[in-house]
Amino acid sequence: MTDLPEYRPETLAVRAGQQRSQFGEHSEALYLTSSFVFKSAAQAARRFSGEEEGNVYARFSNPTVTMFEERLAALEGAEDCVATASGMSAIMAAVLAHLKQGDHIVASNSLFGATVQLFNNILSRTGITTTFVSHTDPAAWAAAIRPETKLFFLETPSNPLTEIADIRKLAEIAHAKNILVAVDNCFCTPILQRPLDMGADLVIHSATKFLDGQGRVLGGAVCGPKVLTEEVFKYLRTAGPTLSAFNAWVLLKGLETLKLRVEAQSANAAQLAAWLEAHPKVARVFYPGLPSHPQHELAKTQQKSGGAIVAFEVKGAREQAWQVVDNCRLLSITANLGDTKTTITHPASTTHGRISPEARAAAGINEGLLRIAVGLEAVEDLQSDLERGLALI
Numbered sequence: 001m002t003d004l005p006e007y008r009p010e011t012l013a014v015r016a017g018q019q020r021s022q023f024g025e026h027s028e029a030l031y032l033t034s035s036f037v038f039k040s041a042a043q044a045a046r047r048f049s050g051e052e053e054g055n056v057y058a059r060f061s062n063p064t065v066t067m068f069e070e071r072l073a074a075l076e077g078a079e080d081c082v083a084t085a086s087g088m089s090a091i092m093a094a095v096l097a098h099l100k101q102g103d104h105i106v107a108s109n110s111l112f113g114a115t116v117q118l119f120n121n122i123l124s125r126t127g128i129t130t131t132f133v134s135h136t137d138p139a140a141w142a143a144a145i146r147p148e149t150k151l152f153f154l155e156t157p158s159n160p161l162t163e164i165a166d167i168r169k170l171a172e173i174a175h176a177k178n179i180l181v182a183v184d185n186c187f188c189t190p191i192l193q194r195p196l197d198m199g200a201d202l203v204i205h206s207a208t209k210f211l212d213g214q215g216r217v218l219g220g221a222v223c224g225p226k227v228l229t230e231e232v233f234k235y236l237r238t239a240g241p242t243l244s245a246f247n248a249w250v251l252l253k254g255l256e257t258l259k260l261r262v263e264a265q266s267a268n269a270a271q272l273a274a275w276l277e278a279h280p281k282v283a284r285v286f287y288p289g290l291p292s293h294p295q296h297e298l299a300k301t302q303q304k305s306g307g308a309i310v311a312f313e314v315k316g317a318r319e320q321a322w323q324v325v326d327n328c329r330l331l332s333i334t335a336n337l338g339d340t341k342t343t344i345t346h347p348a349s350t351t352h353g354r355i356s357p358e359a360r361a362a363a364g365i366n367e368g369l370l371r372i373a374v375g376l377e378a379v380e381d382l383q384s385d386l387e388r389g390l391a392l393i
């Protein structure tokens with residue numbers, strides 16, 4: 001499905017997957033149609049039976065969605081990609097496509113909050129159970145395996161502390177027991193990290209974040225070999241959380257600037273992280289690109305750079321952290337990430353607010369912690385914005 005595989009990422013980002021119609025449009029067309037017509041009754045029958053490839057109904061496929069899928073597959077180095085309505089529906093689809101009642105998941109203990117809720121409160125009702133283990137300790141993953149374990153699920157770097165899970169080692173442990181490995185690659189995108197190259201079986205995306213990159217639409221995707229994505233497709237065409245054509249078109253154009261954005265945002269983040277680390281009011285900085293990061297060496301073997309997410313602890317607690325947030329005039333106070341506009345979040349009172357204080361402390365998320373998803377503004381302007389609050393501490 002990936003055309004132009006011999007090209008480099010920047011070329012694939014603007015060229016892969018494009019299909020021109022009879023009109024010869026230069027830019028990718030937006031096909032706002034829920035169904036497709038057939039030349040004859042016989043062709044309709046062939047399309048429905050799958051004997052002939054082609055579009056039938058937009059819950060199954062749409063040419064704009066297909067272009068997005070092929071472009072993302074090319075960037076991830078995947079044989080195939082199936083787009084979904086959101087990141088969460090991509091996770092749901094990947095799990096339900098491959099697991100059934102009685103099966104078991106081993107998952108990282110520092111996953112996106114809604115993913116934890118999905119595993120604990122929704123999938124558990126279908127009889128699929130999950131054991132959460134240390135993100136950074138492969139031995140804990142091995143020890144949690146049961147005869148019914150079918151899936152390892154992780155995202156790396158973690159949110160918000162940017163801890164690194166060792167994809168190659170976890171894939172080795174999983175594959176020895178015929179267990180699939182799914183990696184949520186939302187933070188790095190294929191520009192910085194390609195999990196399939198390191199042994200992962202499935203890559204999952206919330207396209208809502210960096211792939212769009214401009215905070216406009218929700219979307220998701222599951223990438224991998226066709227034997228695995230085919231099952232995801234079967235789930236989607238029946239259950240229905242497919243990506244809309246309009247959102248696919250926005251995301252397709254988002255991918256064209258992905259490399260430029262992710263590299264520039266990551267360079268800004270590296271500069272901001274170094275500045276924060278030297279700041280007298282900052283106790284600690286969490287950023288995989290800094291030599292002080294405990295897994296800096298491992299990060300270098302998996303990611304091309306540190307990424308665009310920086311977390312840091314101010315010297316103080318909630319009051320001091322909130323002071324920094326409330327004195328920002330430029331940074332957006334929102335939990336979203338991956339946008340060209342820099343965002344700032346206080347995890348302990350927002351994204352991780354529903355976790356008990358004890359569990360939060362165990363996860364290393366204290367009241368002085370702030371997370372910044374760095375955008376494309378001038379780093380000096382971001383520094384001045386943060387300095388206003390930091391100076392008050």
Ligand SMILES: *Cc1c(COP(=O)(O)O)cnc(C)c1O
Nearest residue numbers: 086087088112184186206208219
């Ligand atoms: C946002 C996010 C999701 C969920 O994606 P939606 O598009 O909001 O459904 C999943 N994983 C990670 C790491 C995320 O940041």
